[in-house]
Amino acid sequence: MIKAFENLEVWFVTGAQLLYGGDAVVQVDGHSQKMVDGMNASGLLPVKIVYKGTANSSAEVSDVMGRAEADSRCIGVITWMHTFSPAKMWIHGMQKLRKPLLHLHTQYNEQIPWEEIDMDFMNLNQSAHGDREFGHILSRMRKNHKTVVGYWKDPKTLGHIAVWERVAAAWADAQDCRIIRFGDQMNNVAVTDGDKVEAELRLGYHVDYMAFSDVIPFFEAVKDADVDALVAEYFSLYEHKSELEDRSSVEYRKIWNSAKAELTLRAVLKATGAKAFTTNFDDLGDADVEKTGRGFDQIPGLASQRLMAEGYGFGAEGDWKTAALYRTVWYMTQGLENGCSFLEDYTLNFDGQNSSILQAHMLEVCPLIAAAKPRLEVHHLGIGIRKTPTARLVFTSKVGRGMAATIVDMGNRFRLIAADVECIEPRELPKLPVASALWIPKPDFEIGAGAWILAGGTHHSAFSYDITPEYWEDYAEIADIEMLHISDSTTIESFKKDLRVNEVYYMLNKALK
Numbered sequence: 001m002i003k004a005f006e007n008l009e010v011w012f013v014t015g016a017q018l019l020y021g022g023d024a025v026v027q028v029d030g031h032s033q034k035m036v037d038g039m040n041a042s043g044l045l046p047v048k049i050v051y052k053g054t055a056n057s058s059a060e061v062s063d064v065m066g067r068a069e070a071d072s073r074c075i076g077v078i079t080w081m082h083t084f085s086p087a088k089m090w091i092h093g094m095q096k097l098r099k100p101l102l103h104l105h106t107q108y109n110e111q112i113p114w115e116e117i118d119m120d121f122m123n124l125n126q127s128a129h130g131d132r133e134f135g136h137i138l139s140r141m142r143k144n145h146k147t148v149v150g151y152w153k154d155p156k157t158l159g160h161i162a163v164w165e166r167v168a169a170a171w172a173d174a175q176d177c178r179i180i181r182f183g184d185q186m187n188n189v190a191v192t193d194g195d196k197v198e199a200e201l202r203l204g205y206h207v208d209y210m211a212f213s214d215v216i217p218f219f220e221a222v223k224d225a226d227v228d229a230l231v232a233e234y235f236s237l238y239e240h241k242s243e244l245e246d247r248s249s250v251e252y253r254k255i256w257n258s259a260k261a262e263l264t265l266r267a268v269l270k271a272t273g274a275k276a277f278t279t280n281f282d283d284l285g286d287a288d289v290e291k292t293g294r295g296f297d298q299i300p301g302l303a304s305q306r307l308m309a310e311g312y313g314f315g316a317e318g319d320w321k322t323a324a325l326y327r328t329v330w331y332m333t334q335g336l337e338n339g340c341s342f343l344e345d346y347t348l349n350f351d352g353q354n355s356s357i358l359q360a361h362m363l364e365v366c367p368l369i370a371a372a373k374p375r376l377e378v379h380h381l382g383i384g385i386r387k388t389p390t391a392r393l394v395f396t397s398k399v400g401r402g403m404a405a406t407i408v409d410m411g412n413r414f415r416l417i418a419a420d421v422e423c424i425e426p427r428e429l430p431k432l433p434v435a436s437a438l439w440i441p442k443p444d445f446e447i448g449a450g451a452w453i454l455a456g457g458t459h460h461s462a463f464s465y466d467i468t469p470e471y472w473e474d475y476a477e478i479a480d481i482e483m484l485h486i487s488d489s490t491t492i493e494s495f496k497k498d499l500r501v502n503e504v505y506y507m508l509n510k511a512l513k
């Protein structure tokens with residue numbers, strides 16, 4: 001169990017029936033409790049499982065699923081059929097349950113006791129029987145869920161449950177997620193835009209806009225002493241040239257302005273309860289900010305970097321879909337080691353089999369992916385409405401495998417594109433002082449980048465070293481959205497088939513549901 005998830009619960013409900021008599025149900029109940037205790041004690045599950053007893057009739061199933069749905073601590077339900085459990089009795093309960101569902105196909109005893117097995121034993125231990133009956137009704141109802149098959153003590157089985165728990169926790173977080181856009185989409189950009197009503201219906205989060213005039217009161221309420229303290233914190237946390245600490249220098253003033261922007265944004269996010277935000281370099285307050293002091297002197301890049309590291313979702317240029325997805329990635333990987341970031345495909349490096357893509361942005365890369373202690377630097381930034389120097393954290397990313405993901409709006413559905421990538425040793429960029437990563441898409445640059453582009457993927461992504469394809473599979477299943485996975489086994493031929501088949505599937509799927 002990890003601290004970030006300590007207030008969350010996954011409910012465990014065991015299916016049975018009274019056909020075999022009350023004694024059998026008492027045994028089923030005892031076994032279930034032991035299994036739940038054992039799984040919780042394994043140390044492999046990030047969210048605790050709470051055993052909710054056996055369900056022996058339609059009324060009991062309906063009752064427990066209604067309670068699961070109403071309890072805000074409950075992020076999902078695991079079901080298991082110890083004995084046979086006629087599945088018509090699950091129909092109403094499954095209709096009630098909208099939270100994530102995991103069907104665990106396991107058995108209390110690991111192996112068949114060949115010498116002792118008799119009819120009583122077989123009647124009690126018949127998950128092979130009962131889980132098939134239960135699986136049928138989920139299939140018949142077209143009910144989205146995850147099926148995990150394996151012995152309940154096996155770390156591999158627990159690993160599948162752990163991934164689902166993390167995704168279910170992030171899903172619950174998204175259902176209560178407000179995103180604030182400081183500025184609208186960058187004008188005319190298609191891929192970062194989309195249907196915010198459909199996003200709330202389908203993915204849960206709510207997207208709001210905040211005019212810069214509403215940010216100003218927060219900006220003006222920031223105390224100089226707090227800004228001074230934050231600047232001192234920067235100097236203690238990050239490598240930097242000592243000249244930056246000279247209070248009479250332009251560089252110091254730019255760092256101070258960045259710190260004030262960070263305190264402003266954090267105050268707005270706290271006051272509004274928002275978990276994610278977007279910025280737009282064309283919307284930063286008064287045009288003559290240097291004179292009026294009513295606005296940011298440059299995009300709040302350093303603030304975005306540091307707020308991302310705290311877990312706030314971020315998307316550049318008004319990209320609320322990636323802001324939400326980054327928040328989800330950060331949330332579900334809490335307690336894991338290697339970090340995540342908002343990233344942008346920028347510049348290509350053609351080099352045969354080592355062809356790669358430079359991932360950078362003007363400034364906004366999250367320091368959680370840094371290979372070494374970030375450097376605080378101040379440089380000119382000539383993009384957007386302000387042409388002036390600004391502070392930023394400069395670093396290169398760790399080396400290793402990771403996944404980039406994006407969600408695009410296809411008009412009739414959301415499409416999740418998740419791609420395996422390999423971050424390689426970065427090169428020095430002496431004249432481009434920004435944070436960056438350099439990666440080779442899987443299976444190689446030609447196919448990986450080609451498939452992403454064919455699928456209509458953004459130049460923005462939510463990247464993580466800790467996420468495996470199973471996370472995105474579970475996420476897409478819970479959200480009931482299309483998922484395309486670009487992996488070592490992707491070919492353009494098969495990928496194009498997937499695109500065509502999915503087009504038809506999602507048209508028909510809508511008609512079925």
Ligand code: MN
Pocket residue numbers: 316317344459460
């Ligand atoms: Mn961009």
